[in-house]
Amino acid sequence: VIPVNEAEQLIMSRLLPLAVQKTPLLHAHALTLCEPLIADRDYPPFDRVAMDGYAVTFAAWQNGVRRFRVEGLQTAGLSPLTRKAHDGAIEIMTGAKLSEGCDLIVRYEDTRRVDDFMEITVDLEAVPYANVHRKAADARAGDRYEDKVINPPLAAIAASFGYATVRTARKPRVTVIGTGDELVGIDKTPSDFQIRESNVHAVDMALRARGYDVEAKVLRDDRALIRGQIESALELSDMLLLSGGVSAGKTDFVPSLLLELGVNKVFHRIIQKPGKPLWFGRTDSGKVVFGLPGNPVSTLICLYRYVLPFLKASELGEYKSANAPHAELLSYKPSLRKLTHFLPVKLEWTHDARILARGTEHNGSGDFISLNGTDGFLEIPGESEPGYDADQKYFRFYGWDGC
Numbered sequence: 114v115i116p117v118n119e120a121e122q123l124i125m126s127r128l129l130p131l132a133v134q135k136t137p138l139l140h141a142h143a144l145t146l147c148e149p150l151i152a153d154r155d156y157p158p159f160d161r162v163a164m165d166g167y168a169v170t171f172a173a174w175q176n177g178v179r180r181f182r183v184e185g186l187q188t189a190g191l192s193p194l195t196r197k198a199h200d201g202a203i204e205i206m207t208g209a210k211l212s213e214g215c216d217l218i219v220r221y222e223d224t225r226r227v228d229d230f231m232e233i234t235v236d237l238e239a240v241p242y243a244n245v246h247r248k249a250a251d252a253r254a255g256d257r258y259e260d261k262v263i264n265p266p267l268a269a270i271a272a273s274f275g276y277a278t279v280r281t282a283r284k285p286r287v288t289v290i291g292t293g294d295e296l297v298g299i300d301k302t303p304s305d306f307q308i309r310e311s312n313v314h315a316v317d318m319a320l321r322a323r324g325y326d327v328e329a330k331v332l333r334d335d336r337a338l339i340r341g342q343i344e345s346a347l348e349l350s351d352m353l354l355l356s357g358g359v360s361a362g363k364t365d366f367v368p369s370l371l372l373e374l375g376v377n378k379v380f381h382r383i384i385q386k387p388g389k390p391l392w393f394g395r396t397d398s399g400k401v402v403f404g405l406p407g408n409p410v411s412t413l414i415c416l417y418r419y420v421l422p423f424l425k426a427s428e429l430g431e432y433k434s435a436n437a438p439h440a441e442l443l444s445y446k447p448s449l450r451k452l453t454h455f456l457p458v459k460l461e462w463t464h465d466a467r468i469l470a471r472g473t474e475h476n477g478s479g480d481f482i483s484l485n486g487t488d489g490f491l492e493i494p495g496e497s498e499p500g501y502d503a504d505q506k507y508f509r510f511y512g513w514d515g516c
């Protein structure tokens with residue numbers, strides 16, 4: 114049995130070796146970028162007009178000119194016009210390149226148009242290049258952007274830089290297997306000694322929400338059947354998640370099957386509550402197996418605490434301890450201080466921006482109903498963890514909507 118901190122280190126030192134592939138930018142959402150995005154030119158690439166109005170010279174305004182002759186109209190996408198007279202103005206639209214000889218944009222709403230003349234109607238506090246997005250203000254040619262996960266803002270940068278395809282890490286393939294003779298399908302009517310399968314559906318949803326290729330199934334407690342399915346999963350998937358069969362019961366033969374099939378045990382059992390029976394191993398070829406405890410609360414907490422961060426780190430190619438949010442725990446004392454406790458909580462926000470967490474009533478790790486309405490869980494370190502502090506008030510928070 115090992116502490117949570119040691120289990121995390123052992124897991125994160127065995128990241129999945131994922132191949133790099135070329136992906137069309139339009140299909141790259143939530144994938145991990147494996148190359149820097151390099152600016153092909155300055156951004157903006159020209160002095161860009163930021164407001165609809167009139168382009169004039171700051172010197173003319175400074176010298177008291179308030180009535181300008183409109184010399185032409187320039188819209189975005191057209192070659193810039195050239196101002197001719199000292200008191201000349203170019204009517205101009207947002208997004209256009211600044212007209213030649215101009216260095217001030219006067220907004221429509223600060224003017225009045227009379228025939229071919231524009232009059233400034235307010236007492237401006239003008240400065241050179243007001244309402245102009247200056248060339249290279251955002252980026253210079255050759256600047257590198259190495260944010261990892263591709264989201265809409267990063268996609269906009271890639272598109273602007275001309276990346277029709279990007280090099281990304283391949284998403285891991287995951288097989289999820291639940292085991293138990295007591296389980297029946299969600300569309301079945303269970304006997305009074307059976308329950309409907311739930312763990313695999315919760316795990317499957319969490320994985321699919323993050324873009325992973327998932328195959329999920331539930332098996333009865335048949336050693337030969339489970340062995341065959343594990344063997345197939347190890348061949349076809351990058352990672353295998355097993356829910357149930359890793360404790361000490363007569364039908365909990367998953368650990369021995371994994372060893373038979375060449376999965377090297379890294380650890381089995383963590384000093385935590387719930388989720389103590391967690392099993393973790395790896396094949397010589399780099400395939401990874403998590404044996405999640407069968408109780409539904411334990412399954413979800415181990416998934417969010419270990420599995421999802423592991424998958425994310427594998428895609429990034431490195432593990433960086435996240436700057437996770439912390440919340441102040443209200444009125445809770447763990448019963449066993451030697452254990453790290455994972456406590457489902459509801460969050461509250463105070464007027465001074467503090468995050469408060471309130472534990473919920475529950476009936477043990479089988480009570481998944483009690484998770485309804487919770488926002489996630491707090492990690493309350495036990496005595497075996499580095500930096501243990503019995504008086505600690507703020508604890509790391511893991512949200513059901515994130516990882």
